[in-house]
Amino acid sequence: MRFPYELSAALIGTTAAIVMFQPQVAQALTAEELAQQAEEITVLIRNNLSPLTASGSGVIIGKSGANPQVYYVLTAHHVVKNRDLGENQGYTIVTPGKEDTANEEIILDYSTVQQLTDENGELVDLAILQFTSDRDYRIATLANYDLKSQVGSNTSQLVFASGWPAGREEAQRLFSPGLRVGKDLAAALANRSTQLGYELLYTSITYPGMSGGPVLDANGYVIAIHGQSEGDKVDEAEAGTNDFRVRLGYSMGIPIQTFLSHQTAQEIETALQTTTEAPTNLSREEVALSLTSFQPKPPEGERADDPRAWVNYGNELWRIGDVFKSTGNQEGIKYQNDAIAAYDTAVEKAPSFYQAWLARGNVFTDLGDFKNALISYEKAIENFPYEQTRETYQNPKKEEEKTQAKRDLDLYASLWRYKGLVLSKLNRNDEAVGAFDRVLEVNETDFVAVDLKGFAQMELGENEAALASFERAIELNPEYIFAWVHKGDALAKLDRLPDAVAAYEQVLKIQPNYYNAAFQRADVLAEFLRQNGDNSDNSGALAEILAINLEQADGLQRLGLAQFGLTDREGAIATFSEATNRNSNDAAAWAAKGLTLIVDNRYAEARLAFEKALEINPKDAATLDALAILTQLEQLDDSQSGLGGVSQ
Numbered sequence: 001m002r003f004p005y006e007l008s009a010a011l012i013g014t015t016a017a018i019v020m021f022q023p024q025v026a027q028a029l030t031a032e033e034l035a036q037q038a039e040e041i042t043v044l045i046r047n048n049l050s051p052l053t054a055s056g057s058g059v060i061i062g063k064s065g066a067n068p069q070v071y072y073v074l075t076a077h078h079v080v081k082n083r084d085l086g087e088n089q090g091y092t093i094v095t096p097g098k099e100d101t102a103n104e105e106i107i108l109d110y111s112t113v114q115q116l117t118d119e120n121g122e123l124v125d126l127a128i129l130q131f132t133s134d135r136d137y138r139i140a141t142l143a144n145y146d147l148k149s150q151v152g153s154n155t156s157q158l159v160f161a162s163g164w165p166a167g168r169e170e171a172q173r174l175f176s177p178g179l180r181v182g183k184d185l186a187a188a189l190a191n192r193s194t195q196l197g198y199e200l201l202y203t204s205i206t207y208p209g210m211s212g213g214p215v216l217d218a219n220g221y222v223i224a225i226h227g228q229s230e231g232d233k234v235d236e237a238e239a240g241t242n243d244f245r246v247r248l249g250y251s252m253g254i255p256i257q258t259f260l261s262h263q264t265a266q267e268i269e270t271a272l273q274t275t276t277e278a279p280t281n282l283s284r285e286e287v288a289l290s291l292t293s294f295q296p297k298p299p300e301g302e303r304a305d306d307p308r309a310w311v312n313y314g315n316e317l318w319r320i321g322d323v324f325k326s327t328g329n330q331e332g333i334k335y336q337n338d339a340i341a342a343y344d345t346a347v348e349k350a351p352s353f354y355q356a357w358l359a360r361g362n363v364f365t366d367l368g369d370f371k372n373a374l375i376s377y378e379k380a381i382e383n384f385p386y387e388q389t390r391e392t393y394q395n396p397k398k399e400e401e402k403t404q405a406k407r408d409l410d411l412y413a414s415l416w417r418y419k420g421l422v423l424s425k426l427n428r429n430d431e432a433v434g435a436f437d438r439v440l441e442v443n444e445t446d447f448v449a450v451d452l453k454g455f456a457q458m459e460l461g462e463n464e465a466a467l468a469s470f471e472r473a474i475e476l477n478p479e480y481i482f483a484w485v486h487k488g489d490a491l492a493k494l495d496r497l498p499d500a501v502a503a504y505e506q507v508l509k510i511q512p513n514y515y516n517a518a519f520q521r522a523d524v525l526a527e528f529l530r531q532n533g534d535n536s537d538n539s540g541a542l543a544e545i546l547a548i549n550l551e552q553a554d555g556l557q558r559l560g561l562a563q564f565g566l567t568d569r570e571g572a573i574a575t576f577s578e579a580t581n582r583n584s585n586d587a588a589a590w591a592a593k594g595l596t597l598i599v600d601n602r603y604a605e606a607r608l609a610f611e612k613a614l615e616i617n618p619k620d621a622a623t624l625d626a627l628a629i630l631t632q633l634e635q636l637d638d639s640q641s642g643l644g645g646v647s648q
Helices: 003-020 031-042 083-087 183-189 256-260 264-269 286-290 301-305 309-327 331-349 354-366 370-383 387-392 400-426 429-442 447-459 465-475 483-492 497-510 515-531 539-545 556-566 571-584 587-599 603-616 622-643
Strands: 044-046 056-062 069-075 091-094 106-108 114-117 123-133 157-163 175-179 201-202 212-216 222-234 246-253
Touching: 003 044, 003 286, 031 044, 031 157, 031 175, 031 212, 031 429, 044 069, 056 157, 123 246, 123 256, 157 354, 175 309, 222 256, 246 256, 256 264, 309 331, 331 354, 354 370, 354 400, 354 447, 370 400, 387 400, 400 447, 400 497, 429 447, 447 465, 447 483, 465 483, 483 497, 483 515, 497 515, 556 571, 556 587, 587 603, 587 622, 603 622
Parallel strands: none
Antiparallel strands: 044 056, 044 091, 056 069, 069 123, 091 106, 114 123, 157 175, 157 212, 175 201, 201 246, 212 222, 222 246
């Protein structure tokens, strides 16, 4: 039978995943199990001086000794930053209770508090502290996998934030689902610059008081410490008179690997529990179930007249809708339309409320309604007090004013960036270039805007100018993979094919499983080999072009993948065979060979290859999935043979 095109495309992605990243995969927990696990590891860190406004959260990450045991808690440093208060016994750790035991309340020994640094010695907003107890508390499992190298790391991944929101007379822990934003996309989406280690963005609804709490993946493993949420404190006549935070953007956390790279983590390594297991996904039904306790209610009473409350209500609807949509549940679109209605109410009450227009534009963008998104962003720009903010930044009366003005100018630049994005989507690329230039007038080092400007220039056919923009973006941030991808595209359009291949190769060095770069590289390689005749079409030339060292452990696998991408299946099979001859325990090479054999319709040989891979790694989910596909294809082949043996 002829191999179905759709399945072939899917298997190409699976092959790349197996060759380049092969984690062990755990069974996903149910939403109820995740919530229970989060409850058992999350502590309240109460500020005894201001318990309703200045308290925070933390997560139990380790224990040592016996009777009593020493427990280690990781939190955000700003939760316990007041040394004077701490030395006067001003912080209390409130531990998780159980059905048969109440919470413990333990005065924090401030001498145990230690602020941490990253691998470069720069301070980050993390602190580790200790308490002792004769009770047996659960400790968190820390996810020691590289978030950046996860399969599909620039797509959505379900996460959960756990913590104790402040401002409530009766403490009540919140367990909030959301979607993690890939690190590279995070740089493009964040309204604020990320400092003090805040590299992780996610859509979980979070509140003051949840700082220091854990962010968990779908396995219940801690991937980050929550600490910030993008938002503005609004105090203006048209939007109300009291200080009020509008939650505009994303929640932000510090990856747990930042902690694990610190010397302190090595010193208490035996007290910690870590894993390299990659996250799995909940079913659509489980995701829906996890959202049942997060059905927001519209503002009532006096709050119903406050446009800021309507923006926050809309933002909650939008985030929940995003989680639904991530599983293919169309209920998400309803939530997002309800969010737009909430923002409409806000701008009816306060037409110059630019934060409301911004939020409205974001949801329309999410829905693919770029015309209405453009209207919203233009309204936000029109109502933003730019001249006043710039004057405050240049001539502040207090340092705090300068800091806030800088944050506001960052947001203003984001408004123009968003406008440029939707103009590009509307194929109005001349105007998009102008919008990105406006961003760069406010912040000349905005590498995302430089890259987006280059993309618009490339769409206009201005490939040399586009290339210059991409190179400038890379100069500003050498790790920004989208600029490298776009540089490869521009070089290909300029017929500089070897240089284009080198750009895509750089992408794969930074993020090995970024499949788009692998496939674009294959297209460019194919064109290069066509232009240079058959004498270049061999493994040696291919390895040389790709700068692959065939003596390295993954060299043959990378070469086989390149051959597969160029539809040289015989060459790929031979290369993977050589890899298994070199190392018979290379499960990834066996699995990749099996997938290539499937595409070549050699099912019996493919089954033998998969069985060999499973002998080495019996629980590898990707190999098991591929074997299940093979079984389906064999059954389909048998049924068609029964109809006269006609090849389809």
